[in-house]
Amino acid sequence: MAMAYAALSTINEQADRRANAAATGCANCAARDLSVCGAMPSGDMSRVASIVSHRRADAGETLLSEGDKAMHFLNIVDVTVKVYKLLPDGRRQITGFLYPGDLLGLAFNDTYTSTVEALTPVKYCLFPRRQFERVVDEFRPMEKQLLARASNELVAAQEQMVMLGRKTAQEKIASFLMALLQRARRVNKASDSVVLTMTRSDIADYLGLTTETVSRGFTRLKTEGWIELCAGGKVRIRDTEALAELAAGADC
């Protein structure tokens, strides 16, 4: 579960059509239980709904940029976005991919410290920062929820550091696939495949590698019979055991 700038939650279609509609939208939000809004009692959801506005963005569109004034708290929605930071010469590090229910934490700083870009057409909720903070003040469980998420995010970030600092290219790729698989299994328990909505270049920038190395890594996993590359970016994991062991960094 990535935490960076916003929480991702699916807005249902009706709510989206009448954007800024106060009453019904948020209470019926498909991703409500996934997001911080899950901490709100149903009866009080109108309080949230009253400050939210709903937006959509096309693939490749930038939702917010590093360095911008943090005016809003984003609660992202449908499908996936990537969060990244750039070095002056253009080197890029993707710090996370966000899915529905994930939280965008940099809302607590004055300026955004990363850039967020849509991987696919995406729907998201926008909370004016001050108002969102007021709602959090009013509903203590929401604050607790935020703290719990932040804590989880920190643990995930440390895991990510181990990966970036100490794993080999092959282990990084295996780790990436296993993380995606575990996410898929939270939705569909018996799933044995993942869909890569991001490009090889995105994966490379997430793992601290080059696109070529990522490509070769996938090929090698394929020739070893551990994965299968299907159409539409779908990857079927054929040997979960082996992949998990590689991902964990076993001594071979």
Next chain:
Amino acid sequence: MAMAYAALSTINEQADRRANAAATGCANCAARDLSVCGAMPSGDMSRVASIVSHRRADAGETLLSEGDKAMHFLNIVDVTVKVYKLLPDGRRQITGFLYPGDLLGLAFNDTYTSTVEALTPVKYCLFPRRQFERVVDEFRPMEKQLLARASNELVAAQEQMVMLGRKTAQEKIASFLMALLQRARRVNKASDSVVLTMTRSDIADYLGLTTETVSRGFTRLKTEGWIELCAGGKVRIRDTEALAELAAGADC
């Protein structure tokens, strides 16, 4: 400011001598303003003092281990500790060095997710987990403080990811020195030197390098005249500009 398992705050000598003393210790704590305790009104510090116990550890001693049940919230004290995670085959990634006032966040999970080890003899406060949570419940500003710190830690963690994933060995070393310098300058504004309390091996495991590469990196910075290596692990930064530029990852 690293966040992992505890907050670091300096206990004054008296307080340390009568460990577990309820009344005076915490209110006079030298690091109180640096730690989460700073959010407590002075009058209520006895509430904190009533649940704390004070400990000390020698250099190299392990304060807590990855996988242990998280029974306590640590609030570390004097000088420095390192926080790390291990891969099955022994590869190590240090996720942070903690200084007085830093917060150890993994208190919100059921088991510790990293190991914490003293770099030098260290004093620390120990809060029983449940009781600490109760105090946080009672004092809302403390919860806010925790959330703010967690948020800052996440930003720092993302910065660390950029470093691990996208910077060269030389840039990593420069970044490390600059981070230490900035910390030194928060205490002594005009400082132009830092003291390395950790070994080359620790630095390597923090930067995702080997000791040899770290050593060569220091040597190169020295021969370029940007730093000076003095006795006692002291490093004098002679060209802050150059070092900062290298650390930032400028295109050369």
Next chain:
DNA sequence: TATATGCCCTGATTTTCGTCAACGCGGGAT
């Protein structure tokens, strides 16, 4: 239909950093 563009893969070569090995130094123990 032809052309262009972006993405993915693969090969050849280079470079950075890791590995292996050796040595000096200083502090602690005997």
Next chain:
DNA sequence: ATCCCGCGTTGACGAAAATCAGGGCATATA
């Protein structure tokens, strides 16, 4: 004092991954 042992440094070598280059395929565009 002498012996260790851990730490830091340096050199020679090797390997993993980056860089450079090209080619195929699909989708978009003219």
